[in-house]
Amino acid sequence: MLKVSNETKVGVLTALGITLLVLGFNVLKGRSFFSTSKTIYAVYPQVNGLQPANSVQVNGLVVGNVAELDVMDKNAGQILVTLRINKKIDIPRNSVARITGDLLGTKAVQIDFGNASDYLKSGDTVYAAVDGSFTDALKEQLSPLVKKLEATLTTVDTVLLTVNSIFDTTTKGNLRDAIGHLNHTMNNFSHATSSLNGMLDPNKGNIQGTFNNLEALTANLKNNNDKITGILSNAEKATGALANGKLDQTLAELQQTIAHMNSLVGKLNSTDGTLGLMMNDKKVYNNLQYSLNSLNKLLEDLRVNPKRYVHFSLFGKKDKVKPIPSDTATAQ
Incomplete structure (x- = not known):
């Protein structure tokens, strides 16, 4: 071994x-x-923190990554970015490789497809563009607001200084009193609101009771609709009877009677008739009064000395004549 x-x-x-x-x-x-990959290039004036291995996306789909970043001149005015495409996709030649970033600061290259019929091959260069970062956009939006806020704060500071210089101790005390009164007014307004809420209470509020009474009244009217209709019918019949009656003739006769009464009163006020003379001529009244007095004396003498007017004696003796009471009272 x-x-x-x-x-x-x-x-x-x-x-x-x-x-x-x-x-x-x-x-x-x-x-x-x-895996089979395709390499394309893009030249950017700045990369906004793009790093190797950042993703290359098309419509949100990761199709590759950033392979390298190289400086093309000593001033770093142009940066060559190598993009490696791993997916088998055709990229139109007029597409744009745009550097984008999310809220967390993660960078990526977003390829926006063009409409050309010719496609990029490995080793070709794609058009490049750089989107502004979220921080740059935020700064751009906030910059005018910051300037306006600075101007507003300056104005508020000036106003406060002016108010401080105008308001002396007495004025400040009056202002505090006014604020105290305002608090009292707001408390009263709160009580009034509470009272109003109590009135609007659907269970025991006064307004709800009023609506309940109104509902009961309308229900009563609805239940007595036949009676009301009968009353209206009777009223219509009464007015029809008055309209069909001889109301005009009655009014004419009444007017004629009033005219006769006016004529009679006119005659009474004049001295043409006997009654008018008695009412308006004082001499006639005095003569009538004198005649009545004489008649009264005659009647009184007849009552006191009846034998003066009716003489009846068997022996021929004459009664002594008595004075009447009215003459006695006159003599006294």
Whole structure:
């Protein structure tokens, strides 16, 4: 049996280890020794932190990786990026390889397909473009806001200084009192809101009770709809009877009666008739009064001295004439 020396074993293991190390390093760099790949190039003025082994994507699908980055001039004005495409895809010649990044800062090369019918071959150069980073976009958006905020803070500072200079101790005290009154007003407003909420309570609020009463009233009206209809019908019949009756004739007769009454009152106010003379002529009234007084005296004398007017005596003796009471009262 052939004996292998220890030095040979160490040499073989060392060579095997170096081989595995090289293969692993290339695998980590994105190189594959067991798949067919296509190499294309892109030239960028800047790479925004792009590193070897970053992915190359088409429509979000990883189709390869970044193999190398080389500086083409001493000023690093142009950087050559080697892209290794592992998928069997056709890339139109007018496609654009764009460096993009996500929110976590991971960079990738996104290939946007063009519409050309001619396709890139291994060793060709693709058009290159660089998207602005998320930080750059954020800075671009925030820069105007920062300037506006600085101007606003300056204005607020000026206003505060002005207010500080205007408000003396008395004014500040009045302002504190006003704020205290405002707090009291807000408390009252809160109580009023609570009261309003109580009124609007669907279970025991006053407004809900009012609506319940209104609902009961409408329900009662609905239940008595026939009675209301009968009342309206009776009212319609009554108004129809009044309309069909001789209301105009009655009003005309009443107007005629009022005219006769006015004529009678006019005659009473005039001195043409006897009643008018008695009411308006004082002499007639006095004569009538005098006649009534005389008649009253005659009747009184007839009552007191009846024998003066009816004389009857068997012996021819005359009774003594008595004075009437009214004459006695006059004499006294």
